[in-house]
Amino acid sequence: MPLLPILQYPDERLKQVSQPVEHFDDELRAFIADLEQTMRAGPGGVGIAAPQVGRFQRIAIVDVSSKPNIEHHGRLILINPEITEWDGMKIGREGCMSVPDYTGNVIRAEKIRITARDEFGTSQSYDMHGYEARAVQHEVDHLDGLLFLDRLVSRRNDLFQRKVYK
Amino acid sequence: MSKWYMLTLVGKDRPGIVSHVAGALYEGGCNLGEASMMRLGGNFTIMLMVKFDGKQKQLEELVSTVADSMALKLHVDAIDAELHHHVIPDIRISVYGADRAGIVAKVTQALEEVGFNILDLESDVAGTEDKPIYIMHIEGTASEGFDAVKAILDIMSKEEGVDTKISRFDTLIG
Numbered sequence: 001m002p003l004l005p006i007l008q009y010p011d012e013r014l015k016q017v018s019q020p021v022e023h024f025d026d027e028l029r030a031f032i033a034d035l036e037q038t039m040r041a042g043p044g045g046v047g048i049a050a051p052q053v054g055r056f057q058r059i060a061i062v063d064v065s066s067k068p069n070i071e072h073h074g075r076l077i078l079i080n081p082e083i084t085e086w087d088g089m090k091i092g093r094e095g096c097m098s099v100p101d102y103t104g105n106v107i108r109a110e111k112i113r114i115t116a117r118d119e120f121g122t123s124q125s126y127d128m129h130g131y132e133a134r135a136v137q138h139e140v141d142h143l144d145g146l147l148f149l150d151r152l153v154s155r156r157n158d159l160f161q162r163k164v165y166k
Numbered sequence: 167m168s169k170w171y172m173l174t175l176v177g178k179d180r181p182g183i184v185s186h187v188a189g190a191l192y193e194g195g196c197n198l199g200e201a202s203m204m205r206l207g208g209n210f211t212i213m214l215m216v217k218f219d220g221k222q223k224q225l226e227e228l229v230s231t232v233a234d235s236m237a238l239k240l241h242v243d244a245i246d247a248e249l250h251h252h253v254i255p256d257i258r259i260s261v262y263g264a265d266r267a268g269i270v271a272k273v274t275q276a277l278e279e280v281g282f283n284i285l286d287l288e289s290d291v292a293g294t295e296d297k298p299i300y301i302m303h304i305e306g307t308a309s310e311g312f313d314a315v316k317a318i319l320d321i322m323s324k325e326e327g328v329d330t331k332i333s334r335f336d337t338l339i340g
Contacts, residue, residue, distance in 0.1 A: 047340035067336065084272075093337040101250045103337050138340035148340075150198060155305075156288070 002051035004038045006097050018056040024121035042097045047135040049142030050058045060139035066134045072132045081116035094148045104152040107161040108134045123153050168219045170247040177238035179210040190232040196269040255285050265298035265329030276322040281309035
């Protein structure tokens with residue numbers, strides 16, 4: 001299985017909106033295997049989205065199980081994902097395989113509910129929070145042509161301490 | 167061959183400093199690198215990486231006109247750029263308390279003891295003139311881990327009567 005080359009900003013293709021997957025076939029599953037291998041080859045990569053390797057379909061993989069002391073759902077294949085509920089907000093530091101040598105602060109929902117299909121087309125639903133929810137939101141953004149650079153907030157001052165009221 | 171320089175400019179804050187400095191550098195054929203520019207008290211401070219195809223003296227001459235016109239003190243050093251090698255911080259520390267001499271020294275001595283490398287430090291004097299408070303944020307890497315930093319900061323903050331908060335950065339790479 002080959003590692004797929006990662007598009008890096010300022011490649012404009014990263015800004016395009018990806019299309020839903022319609023066929024859940026062996027070709028899709030072979031691509032997902034390559035995509036997953038590419039994610040795991042990246043240092044510290046906990047997620048990847050198909051447009052990062054130049055396939056503009058709504059496919060993402062998230063696996064934060066390597067991080068200690070957090071709740072998670074293990075390896076998640078998220079096809080045509082939709083975030084249906086958001087709750088709370090939190091700032092965290094993010095980086096991206098498509099934006100090397102930069103990390104920045106991004107506000108994400110603390111809890112989300114997401115529905116998606118798996119690689120066999122079966123509909124799944126997950127309630128998640130914290131780091132895993134952040135990873136999913138980062139990857140879903142890729143499917144909409146958004147990078148974490150589009151959501152940066154200031155590194156300065158006390159945003160970490162501040163409570164965000166809904 | 168182009169060389170990198172670190173430009174330091176400091177002067178009384180007023181509108182237009184950045185645009186005048188950047189404009190002069192651009193017209194002089196410079197390319198700018200990473201920068202930190204901020205108001206400290208009533209002063210505007212610039213630390214700016216500049217790539218310039220010429221000698222230090224020529225760069226100083228190029229900037230001195232605009233520096234004089236904006237009443238800025240200028241200092242130039244030749245540097246190694248070392249771009250594209252950002253170190254990712256893993257710990258953030260906030261310290262605050264009634265302002266007095268020694269807070270920064272005590273905090274950073276404690277951090278040095280546990281091998282903490284400061285990547286970014288910014289601080290403010292806030293409150294009122296008769297009751298000033300000191301607020302400092304530090305980001306960096308802890309060679310001996312989070313617990314070692316937390317333990318020594320807990321001791322230091324009790325001894326010094328300042329409040330400290332420490333949090334992990336678990337930078338998400340997606």
